[in-house]
Amino acid sequence: MTSVLDRFLRYVQIDTQSDPQSESFPSTAKQRDLSNLLVVELQGLGVEDAHLDEHGYVYATLPSNSNKTDIPVICFCSHVDTSPDVTGADVVPIVHKNWNGSDIILPDDPTQILKVGELNDLANQIGNDIITASGTTLLGADNKAGVAEIMAAAEYLITHPEVKHGTIKILFTPDEEVGRGTEKVDLIKLGADYGYTVDGESVGTLEDETFSADGVKITIHGVSTHPGYAIGKLENALKIAGDVLAALPKDSLSPETTESKQGFIHPVHVEGIQEKVVVEFIIRDFTDEGLKEKEDLLQDILNTVLNQYPYSTAKFEVKEQYRNMKKVLDKHPQVIANAVKAMERCGLAALPRSIRGGTDGSRLSFMGLPCPNIFAGEHAFHSRLEWVSVQDMEKAVEVIVALSQVWEEEA
Structure with a gap:
């Protein structure tokens, strides 16, 4: 097991809700509470350049440990803010271990019930460990599941130098939920050639198309x-x-x-x-x-x-x-091809999907960083029924690690 569960449970208890009516950037100062913690944790792992800039973006670099010199620089990106639609304050995460398939009644509001026949992918999770909030808040899996997965993958790569990879960039953004997640990102400083947002739903999901x-x-x-x-x-x-x-x-x-x-x-x-x-x-x-x-x-x-x-x-x-990122990604087929190979290496069949929405990857792609979206395991976004499984988060960590390897091998 990686550190993803411990990280996720800590991160969701930090209120990072963004505000669409705010004119400041980031839209809420409390988003920096998590971002500052991520910088401290990255520095604790030995990531020397990890820092929070004046706009609330976290930048960090895992240097290449490969002898190859022509490996494209890959970025993994997630956002720290949660939706303005439901409160993210005082989240009480609950781990329902070895879930038996029955409806899950959330204790702080028994009217909030995760019903097997009504929630996408829940029926496939029997025997897994399901994480929910307590019923009065959202959980924050969107997108703290992705944040925790990237952090856990970074820790794994740092502590397993036998896993060869090129230079990897980490980017954590504010204000994605209010449509401003890439507004002040510095792609020159980031220095990546290709990217992946980790902000998708079911295991195996690989999204290369969004709304315009x-x-x-x-x-x-x-x-x-x-x-x-x-x-x-x-x-x-x-x-x-x-x-x-x-x-x-x-x-x-x-x-x-x-x-x-x-x-x-x-x-x-x-x-x-x-x-x-x-x-x-x-x-x-x-x-x-x-x-x-x-x-x-x-x-x-x-x-x-x-x-x-x-x-x-x-x-x-x-x-x-924003615009449909497929226009850009179709010009860079290796970005999708390598993600498919990584998922297959992890025992998954890639599930190509279109997003009825947008991600930071939509804008990043048109800004010059081709950036599809891979699964984080998050479900029932922007609601008090939001949930994620520990096993799905572990699989996402595995895919991030494998994807880092595939880019090194294909160089």
């Missing part, structure tokens, strides 16, 4: 006047925003009505008063063309609604968030 993503902000300016004398004058921006939201398709193009390669239009924030309202959306599709179609549809809905309010105006702003 845009954000849309609609700012509506209505006509305000005293409600007692408003006849023929008032055009309420709140009602205009409500009409726009009500006009969205009811049975398609939303997260709750789509799956697989289907994209969506999703309102995420509304704020305003009678005179002015801001409505924010996220737009998702696997192609840039699909994104444009959905943005055009939303613009048409807005225009149709505004036709009923002749004195009101609106501003429609689109901001690119």
Whole structure:
């Protein structure tokens, strides 16, 4: 056994929740609590250059121990923050050893139940050790499972010099959950040729494709006047925003009505008063063309609604968030091929998948670091039912070690 379990249980008890409304970077200072600990632990393992920069990124290097000089530099990356959707404070991790396959009732809120027939991959874990929170918080496996796995793999490589590898870079990012995980990363300082985020779900998962993503902000300016004398004058921006939201398709193009390669239009924030309202959306599709179609549809809905309010105006702003990393990864087939070899070496069949979301790897790929996503074993993300198995985390450590070897051997 590696140190992954001990590390994970310690890391999840540190609150690192990020904040999408914050303008600071990282968005919450408490993310640094875990990042500082990781630096101390890496330095304790003898990683001399491990440090936390002014933006909250952890950088570290495991020097090559191979005689070969042409081995590409590989980076393993995970994020330290947890989702803003559910509290990450005062997490009480519980290890359900040798799980027998029955539903798991979380003790601090018995209404929170891990039901075998409802949670992906849980039925495959009988006999394994399942880790959950106690029912009132998320667990933090997304992405502290990945953090613990990278740390445990680094410890293994350092203490087993017979395992040959090239130079390995470690990167721990803040604010991935609020879409800012790579905003201030320094790829020149990182100095890697290829990377892998360790932030996936089931064992064997290898994800080389993500959504492409845009954000849309609609700012509506209505006509305000005293409600007692408003006849023929008032055009309420709140009602205009409500009409726009009500006009969205009811049975398609939303997260709750789509799956697989289907994209969506999703309102995420509304704020305003009678005179002015801001409505924010996220737009998702696997192609840039699909994104444009959905943005055009939303613009048409807005225009149709505004036709009923002749004195009101609106501003429609689109901001690119990230793009489907498959465009980049298809140009670097060895990144995927080596991951497949590593998984096969560990007795796994690689499971190629597309992510209905994004990772730090999406942006890193377009910034010049081709970076698919490999499994960390995390499940039921962003919920109080979040869980991971010890055995899956151990297998992820094994794959990281094997992947380091494969790159050395293939050089």
